Structures are given as C-alpha cells and as structure tokens.
Amino acid sequence: MATDRWNSEINRRDFLRAGAALGIGGSALWLAAACGASSPTPVANANASPTPLHYPTAKIDGDLNLFNWSQYMDPGVIDRFAKHYGIKVNTPYFDNMEDMLTKLNAGVSYDLTFPTMDYALNLIKAGALLPIDHTQLANWSQVPQYFNNPWYDPMATYSVPYAIWTTGIMWRSNQVQGMTASWNDFWLQAPTYHDKMFLLNDYQEVLGMSLLRKGFDINSGVQSQLDTAVNEVLKISTGLRGFETDDITNMVNGTAWIHHAWSGDAYQVISQVNDPQNIQYETCKEGVPTGNDTMVIPKNAQHPGTALKFIDWMLDPANATSNVAYFGYPQVTTAGITAYQNTIAKQYPFLNMTLDAAINGLREIVPTGDKRYLWIQEWRKIIYS
Amino acid sequence: MSANRLWRLLLAPGAVWLLVLFVAPFGIVVAVSLGTQDFIGRVHFGWNFENYQSILDPLYYPILLRSAIYAVETTGLCLLIGYPVAYTISRFGGRYRNLLVILIILPWFADYLVRIYAWFVILGDDGVVNGLLHFVGLPGNPPVIFLNRPFAVVGGLVYDYLPFMILPIYAALDRMNPALIEAGKDLYGSPAQTFLHVTWPATIQGVIAGAVLVGLPSVGDFATAQILGGTQTFMIGNLIQDQFTGAGDWPSGAVLTIGLMALLSVMMIFYLRSTSRPADLMS
Numbered sequence: 001m002a003t004d005r006w007n008s009e010i011n012r013r014d015f016l017r018a019g020a021a022l023g024i025g026g027s028a029l030w031l032a033a034a035c036g037a038s039s040p041t042p043v044a045n046a047n048a049s050p051t052p053l054h055y056p057t058a059k060i061d062g063d064l065n066l067f068n069w070s071q072y073m074d075p076g077v078i079d080r081f082a083k084h085y086g087i088k089v090n091t092p093y094f095d096n097m098e099d100m101l102t103k104l105n106a107g108v109s110y111d112l113t114f115p116t117m118d119y120a121l122n123l124i125k126a127g128a129l130l131p132i133d134h135t136q137l138a139n140w141s142q143v144p145q146y147f148n149n150p151w152y153d154p155m156a157t158y159s160v161p162y163a164i165w166t167t168g169i170m171w172r173s174n175q176v177q178g179m180t181a182s183w184n185d186f187w188l189q190a191p192t193y194h195d196k197m198f199l200l201n202d203y204q205e206v207l208g209m210s211l212l213r214k215g216f217d218i219n220s221g222v223q224s225q226l227d228t229a230v231n232e233v234l235k236i237s238t239g240l241r242g243f244e245t246d247d248i249t250n251m252v253n254g255t256a257w258i259h260h261a262w263s264g265d266a267y268q269v270i271s272q273v274n275d276p277q278n279i280q281y282e283t284c285k286e287g288v289p290t291g292n293d294t295m296v297i298p299k300n301a302q303h304p305g306t307a308l309k310f311i312d313w314m315l316d317p318a319n320a321t322s323n324v325a326y327f328g329y330p331q332v333t334t335a336g337i338t339a340y341q342n343t344i345a346k347q348y349p350f351l352n353m354t355l356d357a358a359i360n361g362l363r364e365i366v367p368t369g370d371k372r373y374l375w376i377q378e379w380r381k382i383i384y385s
Numbered sequence: 386m387s388a389n390r391l392w393r394l395l396l397a398p399g400a401v402w403l404l405v406l407f408v409a410p411f412g413i414v415v416a417v418s419l420g421t422q423d424f425i426g427r428v429h430f431g432w433n434f435e436n437y438q439s440i441l442d443p444l445y446y447p448i449l450l451r452s453a454i455y456a457v458e459t460t461g462l463c464l465l466i467g468y469p470v471a472y473t474i475s476r477f478g479g480r481y482r483n484l485l486v487i488l489i490i491l492p493w494f495a496d497y498l499v500r501i502y503a504w505f506v507i508l509g510d511d512g513v514v515n516g517l518l519h520f521v522g523l524p525g526n527p528p529v530i531f532l533n534r535p536f537a538v539v540g541g542l543v544y545d546y547l548p549f550m551i552l553p554i555y556a557a558l559d560r561m562n563p564a565l566i567e568a569g570k571d572l573y574g575s576p577a578q579t580f581l582h583v584t585w586p587a588t589i590q591g592v593i594a595g596a597v598l599v600g601l602p603s604v605g606d607f608a609t610a611q612i613l614g615g616t617q618t619f620m621i622g623n624l625i626q627d628q629f630t631g632a633g634d635w636p637s638g639a640v641l642t643i644g645l646m647a648l649l650s651v652m653m654i655f656y657l658r659s660t661s662r663p664a665d666l667m668s
Contacts, residue, residue: 098426099630105427126425195530201631242533242615254511255532368424376634383627384444384619 056297056304058136063088064306067100067110071248071268074326077319081310089310095245096202097366104128109300111307116293118366120159121152123296129158130297130304137308139315142333146359152294159294160311161332163264164358166290167205168283170251170261170269175278183213183284187236189258194239196257198250201243203379204364205260205289206233212287218362221371226378233382243383248272251279263351267328267344281350290353290361292332330355418639428635436636440644445624452621455535456603459542460550463599464592466543467550471591472584475558486555489548497545501612504541508532508613533615541609546602550595557591558584597656601649621645 066078070093082089092110094100097119104113104123115123123129134140134156147161169185176193179185190197199206208218210229220226237243241256250256251269266281273279295314297307313319317335324331330340330353337355345352367375418437420430474485492500507513508531518528531537565587569579607622614620625645628638 095630101426102630102635105425122425126423126427128425203631237616240616253509255509372424379631380444383616383631384448384624385616 055131055133055136056301056308057133058308058312059305060085060087060309061305062303063090064303064310065090065092065109065111065301066310067092067094067103067113069093069114070246071265072114072327074319074323076326077314077323080319081313085306085309087306097204104298107300109302110298111301111303112295112297112310114162114293114295116364116366117150117152117291118364120294120296122366122368123298124153124158128299130299130301131157132160132297132308132311137312137315139312139317139333142315142317142320142335144332144334144337144355146355147292147332159296160315162293162295162314163327163329163331163336164290164292164353164355165329166263166283166288166353166358166361167200167209168261168263168266168281168288169258170247170266170279170281171258172251173278173280174275175257179280179282181282181285183209183286185282185284186258186260187232190236190239193258194236195241196255197236197240198242198244198247198256198258199233199237199240199260200247200262201245203375204366206243206382207375207378208289208364209260209284212284212362215286218287218289219365219367221367221374223374226374230378230381234385237382238385263353264327264329267348267351270348271328281348287362289364290358291363292358414639414642417635418643420636420639422634422636426634433636436640439637440640445621445641448619448624449621451619452604455539455542455620456600458539459546459603460596460600462539462543463547463550464596467547467595468554468592471551471554471558475555476563486552489551492544493548498608498612500545501541501609504537504544504613505532508537508540532613533618535614535618537613538610538618538620541613542603542606545609546599549598549602553594553598554588554591557588557594561587593656593659597653601652604649605645 064081064087066073066089068091078089078091094103097116100113100115101119104110120129137160143156143161148156150156150159150161153159169179169183171179175196176189178188180188186197186199207226207229210233211220211225212218214225214228214232216222216225216229220229241250244250244259247256247259247261247265248268251259251261252272261281263281263283266279270276270279295311297304301307314323314331315333317333320331320333320336321339324336324339325343328344328351330337332355341352366372416430417428419433420428420436421433422428470489474482478485495503505512509515510527510530510532512531514531515527515529523529531540561584565583566579569583574582604620605622607620607626610618610620610623611626614623621641625638625641628634628641
C-alpha cells in the first residue's frame with residue numbers, strides 16, 4: 001500500500017540523520033552567536049568621561065522611530081512634525097524604564113527615547129548615546145539655565161530635558177473619603193477598597209514609597225530596611241486589584257478608585273472622565289518622588305538627524321504649549337512651564353509644581369550592581385507572592 | 386524513488402522555517418542562559434553554568450504549580466464544553482456541519498489581544514455582565530468582580546483555546562464509522578454505555594490531541610494573565626516575561642525558558658509514544 005511505503009521511507013535512520021544535522025547546525029549557530037557577541041564595545045570606565053562620538057547634524061535623514069511611554073506626547077504635535085517635513089513617525093511604546101532598557105540593550109534601533117534622569121546617567125556612563133550639539137537646536141534658549149549642566153549629564157552633552165513630574169496618589173472623592181496626604185493612605189484604605197486599588201508596576205516607585213513611609217531613605221540599600229518595606233507592601237499587595245503603570249485607563253473606566261499615580265496622568269484622567277470634580281491627586285508628607293526625564297538619541301539610531309530636528313520641534317514654544325495641554329506635565333522649556341502655570345496649575349492647585357522643587361527634590365536613583373540585585377530580589381518577593 | 390525525493394524536497398521549506406525561527410533563536414537562548422549582565426543590563430556571553438542553579442529557587446514553585454493547575458482546569462473545561470459541541474456537529478450537523486465548524490474558528494480571525502480585550506468589555510466592573518446583574522437588582526458596586534481574578538484568567542484561556550479541543554475531537558468523530566454506534570445499540574447498550582464503550586475509545590486519539598494542543602500553550606501563556614489577571618494570578622509565562630522586561634535579568638529568564646521547555650518536552654514525548662502504536666490498531 002502507498003501508506004506503507006510512506007511510513008517506511010521516513011524511517012529511523014533518516015530521522016536520526018536529520019536530527020543530527022539540525023543539532024550540529026544549531027550548535028554551530030549557538031557557538032557563532034556566543035563567540036561573535038562575546039566581544040562587545042568596551043564599557044566606558046565609570047570614573048572617566050566617555051569619549052564623545054560623532055555629533056549628528058540636524059537634518060531630515062529618514063522616518064523617525066520615537067520610543068516613548070504611551071500617552072506621554074501630544075499626537076497632534078507629532079502629526080504636524082510628520083506633515084511639515086514629509087516623513088513618517090513610528091511610535092513604539094514601553095511600559096516602564098526597565099522595559100525601555102531591555103529593548104535598547106537588545107540592540108533594537110530607535111532614533112529618540114525618554115529615559116528618566118537616573119537612567120540617562122547610566123546610559124551616558126555606558127556610552128550608549130549620541131552627543132547633542134546645542135548649536136544645532138534653534139530653540140535651545142528655551143531650556144532653563146540649570147539644564148545646561150544638570151547633575152546627571154555634565155554640560156548637557158547627551159540629553160535635553162523633557163518633563164518634570166511628581167508621584168502621588170490619585171483617587172475618586174465621590175467613592176473614597178478620609179485621605180490624609182500620606183503614603184499610609186494605601187494601608188488605611190486597603191481594608192475597604194482593596195478591590196479598587198492599584199499600585200504602579202514600577203519597583204522604584206513601590207519600594208521607594210514603602211521605604212519613605214517607614215522613614216527610610218528612598219534609595220536605601222540596607223537589606224533590613226528593604227525587608228521591612230517589602231513586608232509592609234505584602235500586607236496589602238495580595239488583596240490589591242493589580243500592579244499597573246497605565247494609571248489612566250482603570251481610573252477612567254471605573255475599575256480603580258485609588259491609584260498610585262504620576263501627576264500628569266491625574267490631569268489626563270480629569271480631562272477624560274465625565275465628572276472631573278471627583279478626581280483628586282495628593283502628594284505625600286513622608287516624601288514626594290520628583291524629578292525630570294530627558295530626550296536622548298541612542299547610539300544605534302538610524303536617523304539621528306531627524307531626531308535632532310524633532311527635539312528642536314518639541315522645544316518650540318507653540319508645540320510645547322500644545323503638548324502640555326495634552327499630557328498634563330510641565331514640559332521643561334520656558335514656554336512649557338509658563339503654559340502649565342497659567343492653565344493646569346491655576347485650575348487644579350493640587351497639581352501645582354515648580355521647577356526648583358523638581359531640581360532639588362527627592363530623587364529616585366535606579367540601583368546598579370549589587371544593590372540592583374538586592375532590589376530585584378526584594379521586588380520579586382512582592383510580585384511572585 | 387523519485388516520489389520519495391519529491392516528498393523530502395517538500396519538507397525543505399518547513400525545515401528551513403524551523404531552523405531559522407526556532408533552532409537558531411533557541412541556540413541564542415541557550416547562549417544567554419550561560420551569560421552575565423553588565424551594570425545596565427546588557428548581556429555578555431560566557432560559560433556560566435552556575436546560572437542553572439537559580440532554577441531551584443523555591444520562589445518559583447508556587448507559580449509553576451499555579452500554571453499547571455490553570456492548564457489542567459483549562460483543558461478539563463475545554464473538554465467538557467468541546468466534546469459535546471464536536472459530537473453535536475459531527476452527528477447532527479447535517480448540511481450545516483462545515484458552516485458550524487467555520488463559526489467555531491471565526492473568533493480566530495481577530496487578533497489574539499483583541500480577543501482578550503473583548504473580555505474586558507464583557508466582564509469589566511462597568512461591563513455587559515455586571516450591567517445585566519445590576520439591572521436584575523443584584524446589590525454591590527459592582528455586583529461581581531470578575532476581572533483580575535483567577536476566574537477571568539482561566540475563562541480567557543478556555544475561550545481562546547476551545548477551538549483547539551473541538552477540531553481534533555470533531556475530526557476523530559468524523560473518522561469513526563457510525564455503524565459502530567448502531568452496533569452498540571443492537572447489542573442492547575444504553576446510550577451511556579454505548580458512549581462509554583464505543584464512542585469514547587474510538588475518539589480517544591482526538592481527545593489526547595486536543596488536550597495537548599490546549600494544555601501545553603496554556604502552561605506557558607502570559608498575555609491572558611497579564612491583561613485579565615491580578616496580583617494572585619502570576620503564571621510561569623509572566624515570570625519569564627518579567628525576567629526580560631520588568632526588573633529582571635536575562636540569564637535567569639533564559640534558564641527558566643529552557644527548564645520549562647525541558648519539562649514540556651517530556652510530556653510531548655509521552656504523547657508521541659502513546660499515539661504511535663494505537664494508530665496502527667485503529668485504522
């Protein structure tokens with residue numbers, strides 16, 4: 001029968017031969033990958049300043065790959081840039097800083113990305129960014145004086161500031177009462193509202209907040225302090241609705257009544273719900289994580305010229321003003337900060353923040369080396385429970 | 386002999402696809418599992434076999450157990466729902482059998498994530514089901530919390546993988562000679578006895594195929610748990626994903642990936658051996 005012939009032809013000998021071929025081929029590929037990639041570009045000595053690479057010139061050299069948080073930039077501003085220069089802008093998103101770092105480390109090519117100041121510091125130390133020539137940016141004068149030489153980027157060689165933020169708690173005042181402007185509010189409200197409560201899916205924010213509540217340093221590397229902080233979070237985390245960096249969607253659709261949140265996202269919720277008077281945001285007395293993030297050009301950007309043009313576009317006063325109205329943060333340009341003060345901060349005093357407070361306030365510093373390992377182990381105790 | 390060569394040539398595209406999209410990436414995963422990370426998380430390759438010790442971390446066991454339980458629940462529910470559906474279509478479908486089969490596959494025309502998000506709308510706190518429960522007077526705001534619970538995750542998995550259970554069973558039932566059932570009745574068997582002693586053994590191949598096609602992907606699924614789940618529904622797929630995106634490390638993630646593959650391969654080998662011999666007897 002034909003089926004017998006088919007069965008007997010793909011017999012054991014052939015199968016073993018094919019398997020061996022696949023195995024040898026696979027091992028060869030594996031060795032090639034191991035050997036080929038085992039000599040990466042040398043990591044810059046942490047103490048020496050890295051040798052600057054070639055400064056890109058500001059000209060359109062192709063489509064833009066813009067790698068950002070979701071809902072963190074006015075799509076109208078992006079569209080106008082695309083139309084003005086006749087190019088396409090691709091907007092892949094990341095969920096948090098670690099997600100961004102993972103994709104960058106994997107070698108994916110992006111033209112522009114938005115690390116927070118502590119992550120920018122590490123990327124600069126690792127020689128992973130292209131330098132930025134300020135004379136190429138027509139609107140560089142919009143950047144406040146301090147940011148010509150910020151603490152994380154000497155002489156602002158590699159970064160342009162983007163926005164400042166605070167971290168606090170957002171809640172629905174028509175459902176939840178008795179908030180006390182303290183990180184303890186999560187523990188206070190958990191017995192009643194744990195099913196409607198979310199924390200940020202961000203290990204720096206959650207561990208930092210719990211450390212602050214116990215009076216410890218927000219970036220503590222002391223194991224006993226971290227253990228205490230973790231145990232406190234575990235008291236409420238098993239009953240939580242979830243850990244989520246998208247603090248807008250669940251507040252808008254009514255799944256969340258209390259959310260660990262970033263200030264601008266509170267404004268976005270206010271602009272999207274039918275009852276904005278019921279959305280409140282507080283910063284906490286034990287400590288307010290604050291700071292700025294940055295715009296940087298990764299080293300393997302394929303269109304750094306377009307990226308520079310886009311940075312210049314964002315620094316333009318009209319675009320900054322329009323952007324602030326969308327994403328609810330003070331963009332760090334003279335026009336952006338003024339726009340924020342005159343509109344959002346006036347209408348919602350609880351969203352008021354100043355540049356000075358952001359520059360000199362409480363900084364979350366991403367841990368590296370052994371401390372990073374410690375923090376990751378502690379974070380896992382929370383989410384793997 | 387030329388027909389045989391033709392068959393081998395036709396295997397070539399599939400073999401190339403497998404080599405490029407599975408064997409090569411798998412080789413890279415193995416390489417990463419033996420590597421280390423620098424201070425910003427970039428992987429440097431090496432021969433660090435001690436990475437494999439992390440697989441013994443007791444922190445992973447509850448998660449693996451939970452994933453196994455969800456997979457078993459999903460498979461069981463798919464079988465309970467899928468077998469009657471397949472039976473009805475194959476025995477009583479008549480003219481509409483093909484249409485009914487297409488209707489079962491129809492949801493897969495939409496993207497995987499779209500199908501999961503559809504459950505958000507249905508099961509959300511302000512969703513369709515809760516709206517209905519509120520309408521009939523159930524107290525509570527919302528009446529029932531479906532989302533971010535194990536129920537939603539298992540439900541999402543069942544919904545997603547149900548066609549994988551229905552189709553193999555349908556094929557097995559289709560292949561079965563209907564005269565066997567009549568023979569059962571002729572020998573004074575009740576419907577239940579006929580099913581148990583005639584239909585079920587004849588379709589066991591389809592059931593096993595369906596169980597494997599549903600069970601194995603369910604163990605490693607992460608998207609359903611990530612979107613529909615909460616803090617208590619962390620599965621092994623989310624664990625591995627976390628190693629690569631959240632505050633994690635790539636070598637650990639690679640080690641876990643290989644560990645999970647080894648475990649599932651053992652089950653696959655069991656499946657392959659159990660199907661190879663009965664096939665000769667049943668045809």
